[in-house]
Amino acid sequence: MAKGMDCTRDIPTERVDFPRTTRLLDEIAMEAREAAGNESMTDAQVAERVETILLDKIKEGDKAAIFQLGLLYFHQDQFTKAINLFARAKDYDYQSAFMYGIMKYDGLGTEVNMKEGLECMLMISNSETRLAKHLIPAARYNIGRAYYQGFGEMQSDSEAEKWFLLAADDGNPKASVKAQSVLGMFYSRLDSEFHDLKKAFFWHSEACGNGSLESQGAIGVMYSIGIGVKRDIDAAYICLKEASERGNVYAMGNLVTLYYKSKLYTKACDLGYKVAQLNEEDVPTLAVETDCLPYYIAKGIAMACFIYARCLIFGHSLKPDKDLAEAYYSKCYKFDPDMCALLQHTCQQGAI
Incomplete structure (x- = not known):
């Protein structure tokens, strides 16, 4: 049986869903398809029509359309076009700054620049405007990830822990569930001064309660071995079976x-x-x-x-x-x- 779940250095970026923008793009696409004579349009033709509509809006001075078109390109894996648009809007639009930051950090459509990606996330985290509120937990997780994965002076497990804890927000379901799950793995590392299996079980439990599939499996493993919690085979079966089914x-x-x-x-x-x-x-x-x-x-x-x-x-x-x-x-x-x-x-x- 495995010994638990250590936190590898290869943890992913946390992204954010933008439902309002996505709904708007869907509405534009639906209108294009339902317009007279366009019932037989292919998906590619609809996408081209949406692109044209957004480009026209940008020419007319609609700043929101810059982010909308950038997000459309991003979901189409047209990363170079996407990051160029996010770069245009990042100084006044927090959502564009967020997307620009993760693309710079992960090298999507651009060369990897961890420092520039980190600066975008810090700007969002330090903001007190309501326009950035929905981005802050994910931004703080990404800051923690930057310190956890960083190199040289930038790498710091203590800074990573601080930012992961801020992102996790005491298990708040509206906070970063990914941070809660990562903390469970962060405290499971045997070769770390932060090794604390009780904390690991606590954070996996918080994340599991907030829907984390990864943490649900981790809890099953911890119950089956008896690490961070009293061994309980029945509880292990329940957790592992439910996580497996998911x-x-x-x-x-x-x-x-x-x-x-x-x-x-x-x-x-x-x-x-x-x-x-x-x-x-x-x-x-x-x-x-x-x-x-x-x-x-x-x-x-x-x-x-x-x-x-x-x-x-x-x-x-x-x-x-x-x-x-x-x-x-x-x-x-x-x-x-x-x-x-x-x-x-x-x-x-x-x-x-």
């Missing part, structure tokens, strides 16, 4: 292992086989769909491959097939050599 692959891998250890071999085989069919190209898509870290998705697949191979070796609810088992052992190692070694060691100790 698409958390790491939870699935842990649930497969728990089934196997409990001698529920048919369930272990069924779920293990399902997860073991996932491939490397599936990981990025799953990460986006579930908002879970690719690092832990890969670990979940590795665990499922290993346990399914065990079922094949010993004929647990399956016809023994050593050759196929070897293929799944190899796939486990390919996805995560460390997890493969840990599980092999666990087998040698008789724990599986």
Whole structure:
């Protein structure tokens, strides 16, 4: 069984949904499609028409249209066009500043410039205007991420902790749920002076209560091992099963292992086989769909491959097939050599 969920340095940017702008773009698209003679327009033609309408608005001096068109380009992956528009509006429009900041930090349509991205997020965080209020939790999370991932003098776990805590806002559901989940992993790191499993469990619980799928799986793992909380297999089953049903692959891998250890071999085989069919190209898509870290998705697949191979070796609810088992052992190692070694060691100790 895994030891918990450490916080890798490769944590994602937190973005913000802009529902009002999205609705407006949808309304413009609908009007274009429903206009006389345009019923048969393709999606590409509709997008071109929306672009033309927004460009005309910009020419007429509509400053809001600059952000709207930038967001349209961003969702179309036309990053260079998007960042150029956000750059035009960032000094007076906080939403444009936010989008410009994450694009600079992640190198979307531009060269990576962590410092410039950080400056945008600090400007938003320090603002007292209501126009920036909905952006502040995500901006503070992104500042924490910058310090956590930074290099040289910029890297600081203590600064990262400070900003993650500000973003998490004592578990406020309207705050950054991503920050709450990341704090759970931040305090789980064994090699860190910030290691505190009780804090890790607290923050994963807050994030889970606010809808975090990643943290729901993490809590299941913590219950199953008894780290940060008293070991409770029933609670582990509930958390891991619910997280698995919602698409958390790491939870699935842990649930497969728990089934196997409990001698529920048919369930272990069924779920293990399902997860073991996932491939490397599936990981990025799953990460986006579930908002879970690719690092832990890969670990979940590795665990499922290993346990399914065990079922094949010993004929647990399956016809023994050593050759196929070897293929799944190899796939486990390919996805995560460390997890493969840990599980092999666990087998040698008789724990599986």
